[in-house]
Amino acid sequence: EAGVVQSPRYKIIEKKQPVAFWCNPISGHNTLYWYRQNLGQGPELLIRYENEEAVDDSQLPKDRFSAERLKGVDSTLKIQPAELGDSAVYLCASSPSSRSGANVLTFGAGSRLTVL
């Protein structure tokens, strides 16, 4: 079974440029998460989707960040314009459902963003 797939793995851009990250979750997983991991820190949730609905986006900086999961499967996270402080690893994760049981998250390998 394929795991959570993310692309690109690495992206280097200049500040004020746009950037987009793509995630394909595990087949059948209803819940999809985007996390940001700063250097030396644990992941912090940006947004959580239940199918195509964003149910927790309280930590998403909405002035420059946007996300979508149009058909309830794969998802895109966009930053426009990027700032120096956006340099981080962007992790996507998925789980069968956030409402039951242990709700184990499976993470992708991450997309490392460097803003110059």
Next chain:
Amino acid sequence: GEDVEQSLFLSVREGDSSVINCTYTDSSSTYLYWYKQEPGAGLQLLTYIFSNMDMKQDQRLTVLLNKKDKHLSLRIADTQTGDSAIYFCAERHGNTGKLIFGQGTTLQVKP
């Protein structure tokens, strides 16, 4: 508030036991997790424990939970060089279901 704290670094010799500690603040946490992250990779689930349990053992891994003190530990028996990684403790917030991660403990295993 939501806070998970871990010590930043642990160094052990190969073959010794490693104990990684974590404290959390949310008394309504339902599940607590340990994830492992190797360089350049995402987080990999190692194990988890339900909040009404005080111990869980899985091969070389032993998780101890002291709910009264809000303290979680992960013991790795017979630590190997392949265990070198960053270990993250996480709690599942009881009310929101949100997963809160600690800042990670870097485990260094010396041959």
